[in-house]
Amino acid sequence: MMELTRKGEYAVRGIIHLARQPYGNVALLSDIAEEAEIPQTFLAKIFQNFAKLGFINSYRGTGGGFSLARPASAITLRQVVEAVEGPIAPNRCVTQGGECDRSAACVVHDVWRRVQLQTLEILDGVTIEELARKSK
Amino acid sequence: MMELTRKGEYAVRGIIHLARQPYGNVALLSDIAEEAEIPQTFLAKIFQNFAKLGFINSYRGTGGGFSLARPASAITLRQVVEAVEGPIAPNRCVTQGGECDRSAACVVHDVWRRVQLQTLEILDGVTIEELARKSK
DNA sequence: TGCCTTCAAGACCATTTTTATCCTTTTTAG
DNA sequence: CTAAAAAGGATAAAAATGGTCTTGAAGGCA
Ligand code: SF4
Ligand code: SF4
Numbered sequence: 001m002m003e004l005t006r007k008g009e010y011a012v013r014g015i016i017h018l019a020r021q022p023y024g025n026v027a028l029l030s031d032i033a034e035e036a037e038i039p040q041t042f043l044a045k046i047f048q049n050f051a052k053l054g055f056i057n058s059y060r061g062t063g064g065g066f067s068l069a070r071p072a073s074a075i076t077l078r079q080v081v082e083a084v085e086g087p088i089a090p091n092r093c094v095t096q097g098g099e100c101d102r103s104a105a106c107v108v109h110d111v112w113r114r115v116q117l118q119t120l121e122i123l124d125g126v127t128i129e130e131l132a133r134k135s136k
Numbered sequence: 137m138m139e140l141t142r143k144g145e146y147a148v149r150g151i152i153h154l155a156r157q158p159y160g161n162v163a164l165l166s167d168i169a170e171e172a173e174i175p176q177t178f179l180a181k182i183f184q185n186f187a188k189l190g191f192i193n194s195y196r197g198t199g200g201g202f203s204l205a206r207p208a209s210a211i212t213l214r215q216v217v218e219a220v221e222g223p224i225a226p227n228r229c230v231t232q233g234g235e236c237d238r239s240a241a242c243v244v245h246d247v248w249r250r251v252q253l254q255t256l257e258i259l260d261g262v263t264i265e266e267l268a269r270k271s272k
Numbered sequence: 273t274g275c276c277t278t279c280a281a282g283a284c285c286a287t288t289t290t291t292a293t294c295c296t297t298t299t300t301a302g
Numbered sequence: 303c304t305a306a307a308a309a310g311g312a313t314a315a316a317a318a319t320g321g322t323c324t325t326g327a328a329g330g331c332a
Contacts (some may be wrong), residue, residue, distance in 0.1 A: 001224050001225070002145065002255075003228060004227045005289090005291085006290075008137065013244075027305080039293085042293090048310080049306090061301055061302095062301040062306045063306080064301085081137060086137055090138055091140045118251075118255070118316075122250055123247070130243070143319080164278080175320085178320070178321060194279060197279080197327095197329025198276070198278070198329065202279085
């Protein structure tokens with residue numbers, strides 16, 4: 001239950017590997033994909049999305065590639081995961097605009113909200129910088 | 137991300153409604169399904185599974201139905217959820233025998249383990265009795 | 273003994289999500 | 303101009319989800 005998909009796992013691994021590059025350095029998709037052991041075309045989609053969201057910059061043409069658009073310390077694990085997996089919620093009723101007519105009276109609802117809040121707290125507290133720095 | 141499936145949601149709702157019956161009372165599947173607003177045939181599968189796991193008793197024939205096999209206070213939300221959704225884990229690498237050759241060195245792994253442990257702690261601390269009693 | 277009720281078990285199925293791959297286009301450096 | 307590299311869109315196999323249907327088995331009752 002509640003497992004990250006491959007896409008989520010790849011997204012995290014991918015951006016960590018990108019963050020390990022010397023700062024400002026532009027890295028090739030093919031290199032990151034190989035290092036992180038991610039299917040290149042799949043990672044391409046993920047990075048395209050990250051670029052749109054402003055996490056990373058992309059450069060086309062010869063000498064192109066990807067680099068972080070802001071310091072790794074300013075990107076949290078939560079942001080990365082939510083970017084690809086959507087809002088973190090253990091049940092429908094705890095998402096923004098989550099629909100269940102029972103929510104008001106439901107006790108289980110409160111349990112899921114606690115799970116959600118604790119999870120968010122953990123993921124908010126971890127930055128890509130930390131992850132990239134440790135266990136290099 | 138990490139959402140309970142319908143099956144999980146139905147399982148929780150179903151067993152709570154069963155726990156609201158007078159103790160020892162045998163309830164009809166059709167009644168529980170209607171009260172909890174769950175497709176009856178789907179709930180049947182869930183309850184069959186619960187019966188196998190010893191959470192509930194089932195009785196066939198006229199006057200048959202389902203009842204809890206042990207006090208609601210001895211059934212935790214975690215047990216119910218894991219019964220239908222499998223082990224609670226935010227990533228493959230934190231399941232029993234979860235496989236990722238990186239686990240040892242990986243820092244993200246530790247984050248997922250923390251998420252898992254916090255979630256388990258919450259779900260272990262909630263019993264079906266509490267859920268059935270409150271917000272009747 | 274039959275008949276009716278109720279759960280058991282397994283087959284079946286439509287839809288959605290996951291996990292990619294492929295191809296064409298655009299951008300850019302040199 | 304050309305080669306390199308990402309962008310964007312179409313396609314698709316495989317798996318998971320969310321059920322339904324049919325048949326069978328067990329139990330109560332006239
Ligand atoms: S936990 Fe309660 S509020 Fe949330 S979806 Fe289930 S019934 Fe609705
Ligand atoms: S978080 Fe680390 S250990 Fe877990 S699956 Fe990802 S790479 Fe492997």
